[in-house]
Amino acid sequence: DADSDAGNLTFLEAVVAHEVAHQWFFNQVMSDQVREPWLDEALVQYATYLYYVDRYGENNAQGFVQSWYQRWANVDQALIPIGEPAGAYTREEYGPIIYGRGPLFFEALNAAMGDESFTLLLSAYADQYRWGIAYGREFTDLAEETCACNLSSLLAHWVNE
Numbered sequence: 001d002a003d004s005d006a007g008n009l010t011f012l013e014a015v016v017a018h019e020v021a022h023q024w025f026f027n028q029v030m031s032d033q034v035r036e037p038w039l040d041e042a043l044v045q046y047a048t049y050l051y052y053v054d055r056y057g058e059n060n061a062q063g064f065v066q067s068w069y070q071r072w073a074n075v076d077q078a079l080i081p082i083g084e085p086a087g088a089y090t091r092e093e094y095g096p097i098i099y100g101r102g103p104l105f106f107e108a109l110n111a112a113m114g115d116e117s118f119t120l121l122l123s124a125y126a127d128q129y130r131w132g133i134a135y136g137r138e139f140t141d142l143a144e145e146t147c148a149c150n151l152s153s154l155l156a157h158w159v160n161e
Contacts, residue, residue, distance in 0.1 A: 014048060021044040029125060030134070032135065042103050045102060048064065065107070068101070069104075072101045074096040081160055109151070112154050113147040121142060124142060124146060
């Protein structure tokens with residue numbers, strides 16, 4: 001039926017946008033997916049949101065943001081840090097925290113830094129670590145350097161708890 005087809009196309013678009021975003025974050029700028037999955041998957045989820053904003057506008061992209069909250073709700077929006085190694089999460093926690101709470105961290109980071117600084121951060125991150133391996137500490141240090149601000153409380157709340 002038409003509703004099912006539309007739902008399948010919407011899902012397909014999200015998957016394609018997500019996988020294309022991996023061309024930047026993990027293929028060009030690699031990270032340790034086992035020790036720091038947030039730096040790969042959560043950042044790619046946020047990049048997928050940026051695709052939706054660019055393609056459909058901020059208001060329409062909010063549906064994708066709501067999907068993060070829905071995922072996170074699967075663990076009752078527990079304040080589990082996103083910065084743990086993959087093996088530290090249970091099977092039930094991994095998806096909600098990395099694919100749900102993780103991109104919400106990047107949304108909060110963008111809000112704290114401002115759009116212009118956050119865009120500069122992503123560009124600098126790709127430029128500085130292209131074809132190499134970046135670690136969470138390097139990303140967060142670059143974020144603070146880019147905005148010339150202290151993000152320690154934000155990082156403590158989301159990444160390290």
